[in-house]
């Protein structure tokens with residue numbers, strides 16, 4: 542397939558997503574099943590077009606004066622991929638899969654010198670209008686730049702599992718994919734997103750992955766897991782363990798010494814953790830499946846309780862652009878209330894002197910600084926560890942610089958740290 546056919550396919554997939562309210566991955570998969578002649582390169586390129594269009598939907602729609610799938614895809618191809626309109630029209634002519642030629646009106650919009658003239662900030666930042674004041678509270682004057690980078694393509698990040706390998710061994714195993722050579726964080730390996738139709742490797746079918754030498758984990762997630770501070774020999778509860786991303790990182794940091802209790806209230810989300818623990822060689826993790834009183838024996842006993850809280854996921858909008866456009870103030874309010882309740886629950890498992898670690902993959906103040914500040918105010922026996930101290934104790938020599946907020950939180954963002962958006966705060970019980 543050449544570019545004209547890929548453009549037509551991306552337009553069809555976006556129309557399918559709109560018409561059937563399907564998840565993006567499902568719509569892309571359905572297109573692939575109905576068009577079996579398309580190769581892996583075609584599918585990746587079509588996926589890139591679709592995701593690029595969804596990430597920057599409002600600015601492309603503003604530039605085109607239309608938010609139809611065709612307008613969005615053409616805007617992506619010309620403005621982001623740098624294609625030339627005349628050449629595109631020529632290639633459309635000879636291609637039976639191609640969409641209709643670009644007309645004069647579309648061409649004028651696609652080549653406008655200032656396509657976002659008069660656009661409000663939320664359009665420039667590609668976020669729903671109601672989100673704008675929330676981001677402004679988190680980031681001040683920088684918020685449009687922050688939002689803009691939350692709409693970019695994410696890299697593929699790996700965490701080397703130090704229970705089974707080291708960075709050099711993993712790098713050797715992955716050398717044919719040419720990972721980024723710079724060391725940004727000690728156990729991290731990055732494959733940059735690339736542009737146009739480039740794709741990141743499918744590492745999950747690699748021998749090194751199957752043997753547990755590395756995991757797929759965004760650098761932001763790796764950093765907050767490290768800042769969570771679990772040390773060998775401690776008794777740790779991972780209260781919202783999910784599929785175990787942070788659990789595995791902590792088990793490696795603890796070098797299998799001490800004990801992690803991994804719990805999640807949702808059995809289905811927890812299910813993949815069993816296989817992942819085995820593959821990673823993590824032997825100090827006891828999974829506690831949900832059930833009445835299953836954590837009662839841990840009350841008042843633990844050195845550390847990690848709450849990787851359910852949240853809006855606004856820090857991961859690069860990977861889930863439709864979540865950005867679907868989020869409502871009501872859903873945010875529900876998440877904030879869940880987080881408040883989980884923090885209260887979490888506190889009871891700590892022994893005196895123990896540390897409560899609160900993490901979100903959000904960039905919204907209600908879920909981060911404000912949530913932590915109200916917990917600290919209501920529970921004066923807890924004192925936050927200053928964010929810059931926490932940072933320096935783990936990443937003093939690192940190239941990254943995080944944002945520290947007055948209540949003690951540390952924030953990461955695509956704009957600032959080149960990671961997904963995360964928030965972490967460590968609060969010590971007196």
Ligand SMILES: C[S@@+](CC[C@H](N)C(=O)[O-])C[C@H]1O[C@@H](n2cnc3c(N)ncnc32)[C@H](O)[C@@H]1O
Pocket residue numbers: 780781782783784785786787788804805806807810849850851852879883
């Ligand atoms: C952000 S996800 C966890 C991701 C996981 N820690 C990782 O690193 O892969 C949040 C998790 O919290 C769980 N959760 C929601 N409410 C909970 C509650 N009251 N108690 C425990 N877990 C809860 C959800 O099922 C979800 O798996």
